Amino acid sequence: MTLGFVLLVHTAFDRAEQVARYFALNDCPVVIHVDGKVRQRTFRDFRARFKDEPKIRFCRRSRVEWGKWSLVRATQVASERLLSLFPDVRHVFLASGSCLPLRPVAELRDYLSTHSETDFIESVTTDQVTWTVDGLEAERFTLRFPFSWRKNRRLFDFYVRFQRRIGLTRRIPEGVSPHLGSQWWCLTRRTLESILQAPDRVQIDAYFSRVWIPDESYFQSLARRFSTTIESRSLTLSKFDIQGKPHIFYDDHQPLLERSDCFVARKIWPRADRLYQTFLDDTRPQARRSEPNPGKIDRVFSKANERRGQGRRGLYSQARFPAPGLENGLTCARYNVFSGLEDLFEDFQPWLARRLGGRVHGHLYHPDRAQFAGGETVMNGCISDSASLRDYRPEQFLTNLMWSTRGERQSFFFGPNDRPEIGPFMARDPNATLVIVTGAWAVPLHTSNAEFEEVKAEAARLQRAELAFLRELRLPGTAARLHLWNLADFIAQPVEKIQNFMQEITGPSPQRLTELPPMRDLSGFPAFLQKLRNAGMKPQVMGDFDGR
Template identity: 55%
Template sequence: MSEAVTIGVVMLVHTAFDRAEQVIRFWAAGGCPVVVHVDRAVPKAVHDAFAGRLHDLAPRVVLSPRHRCEWGTWGIVAATIAACETMLARFPDVSHVYLASGACLPLRPVAALRDYLAAWPGTDFIESATTADVPWTVGGLSEERFTLHFPFSWRRQRKLFDRWVALQRRLGLKRRIPPGIVPHMGSQWWCLTRGTLEAILSDPQRPVFDRYFRRVWIPDESYFQTLVRRHQNRPGTRIESRSLTLSKFDHQGKPHIFYDDHLQLLRRSDCFVARKIWPHAERLYATFLRQDANTMAAEPNPAKIDRVFAKATERRRRGRSGLWMQSRYPREGWEHGVTAGPYSVFEGFTELFENWETWLARMTGARVHGHLFAPQRVEWEGGQTTFAGVLTDNPRIRDHNAQMFLRNLIWNTRGERQCFQFGPGDSQLLSWDMAKDPNAQISVISGGWIVPLFHNPPPDLRERVARLQKIEAEHLGALRSPYAKARIRIWTLSEFLESPMEALQAILDDMVPAQPGPASRPRLSEAPRLRDLRGLGRFLQSLKNEGMHPYLMGDLTAEPDSPAPPPHRPRRGGAPI
């Protein structure tokens, strides 16, 4: 049965002529006549040299009349028609015509393809679906590619192309689709029976169809796909709406390129031809261009590798959480996750407790740093000058791109929870970033920064308190905004001091994952030591008495038996608020 099938191959070539020659010789060695179309844009010297190298394959390999082929234009269809007419006229024994390009690579021997076509008599393998049924159109032109005029090149005259489309939409201009056809779309690469191809090329209405498709956008994906439906009711014919050529596209409509490391992937697809192949994929060409390769009668099934392409597309579109990609940087909101993992921020705790970092590290096993955004230096754990990924303690380098500093820290330490201190005295460049980060756990004792000032009042105390209070109020506004996605707990200093053990237990419950069993979470067995706060309420009251209003600390009652600190006299020319 396989002797009744003779496959003719039409090849469209415009580059990588050494590889195209290899593939042509493969087809010819398998008994296939080949008609080659060389893009008219190729210099004559290159064309003539290529034709000369194919001279020994005559008369089974011939070249067709040349047309200029530009993506998205009629030239590709005109080149295909010219090559098909040459094929039908020169090779009357051909029963099937297989359309391929110079970047295509046969994956299975010609005998396997011949046997497969013999098992599907009278079948045209061409992807053909109406515009309402295809999900792969990219760029907003689906039905409009058939109803608008496209006299300008999308690549060379992009502004004219876009303005002409916009003008037609605004004026409501629409082309009339010729009667007798319903526009269909599909892959450019097909395998048609001789009878179907002759019916399309000899159709009395073909001049009308050709004039219409000359102004259709990307007609190589719709010309044959539409006209094959016009002749689908011929006796003994049927359409199998799929391509025997493996071609994959990304989310932008650009074809995937196969390299040497895709060898096993291509084998697994069981397809007969694949495109687009990197011209320097030596291993692929050496492996597949063999007629004695495995000839098992396997059904082409590109779906077997769809999962790999779907994962690659997802990785390219979204990236990895917390890792910014060059394709999206620095577009705000295009990142897939602000950071790569959970981390904890503590505000007011190291000011309120003695040896807070040491205690927290012992209780949670996390890496606990000081104030990473302090103005003098980055306070890495243990006073280190550099940390994971050679992150420096230089504040100027950190503040050059504070967002990437935090992202790099969390990315470089994946698997280890990072904790650091923060306050109104630190750089506030990341206030909103942390608030919007779902990976952030932020615990705030508002007004806790007053404790060091209480113990060591500076000369410009009132100005310092007013400035820090204003900064923290703006930070709390970000944490309380509807855009905040972090896990946020806020206590005033007075609220926290009412039940510190309960607050600390809630923080630890968020940081330490629950374990199976009756004691699912660790209970506090020790508490950090509070700093001496005797007289703090009276200290705040004295600030109020001087006209200052320290409201972020909550209602800390002045102790009647505490000695009142001497009133603070602001010096002239104090620091601005």
């Protein structure tokens, strides 16, 4: 039995030449179709390389465009020429210039000899298709697609919506059962000739010329019409990512390709020298082969697609900057945010650092600069303390800090005097633990020596900012772990409340908290709040200090 190959080539001509010569040396005739968009001089030079090779021929060229009928037409022309020039061919294998045989051609020929009447072509009905990505399934057969999806996307989408709105549909020709599948097939001569010489081919071709992506449906549907035995699978290993684009195989994929036991793979990177040297060498030691089974490596590609779609938790980059709601976690690690405690206790930051470990920063969103722990001006990952850089993308400042310091728990302070844009992000982040004592910002104002009018104006400003932050925390979708008290409730039992959130952060401890940093002097604080009320500013977030 003779096996023939049809090669569709549009680029990487040196690699296509290697593969074509490999097939010819193994007594397999090859017909090459070169895309009509390739310059005539390039085509002539490429064709001239095979002038002394009788088993490699070329066919009439046509300009090929993705998703259009031209790709099917190119396959038809090349197949007709192969069948007419080489009458002893019994199976035709369709491949591209970026395909690479993974097993010796002799093994493929022997395999096809034991399946002499079998057509290997993925062919499934439209109601069984689950691999279409951002595309049409049944409608590709009932609507018209005169516009290019790649070149005229707006016209394409408009015409699809227009046809749906007015109920315009096409009649599927009699005897055609719509099927879909991989473009890459291996058909028997009898089936392929039946498709190409069908009495109603003119009508069939006219119909499929307006089907969307006909290279995935023309041969797949007509093989069901003429074939006696179909194996609904491709002998070519071809994997796709979540966007429907083919995975590209590189040199380090060699063990993966060998494990698949497939006969051919696409799409191979043109500079994968090791792959071409290895798989085009029939003298290499052959492992024990089994039935071609791409499923052996499906787990690897599933994990790759999952990583490609979801990314790593909390990692943002130029290559993957997801739209809101599509993030795989807002940040990569747990962190703590404290609000008000540094105003209520003296030297609270060093005390907290001793208790928690990790890094305890100051106010990372202070208007003047990011107050990194230890007075640092640059953190891991070259993250600067510059306020202007931070405020350009305040959310990414935090996510980058968490990613660059992963493995080390981060804590920082946040208050109504800080830049507020980060507030909604922290509220939505399940990695955030927010410990908030509302109204504690009034304690430093109480002990300040500023003019009372200035104090009142500042108190009003800070209260507005804190109320806005509290409203964000009450919105649906809040996922942060929240410990929230007003000032009056907190100072009633400070040890118990600090014990509670410390146990959540560090884990249960058999020892109770006994030592706290000294609390600031609150004598006269209720009178200060009353003075604010008398002056027309109503304290709302401090709690009830009446009678204290």
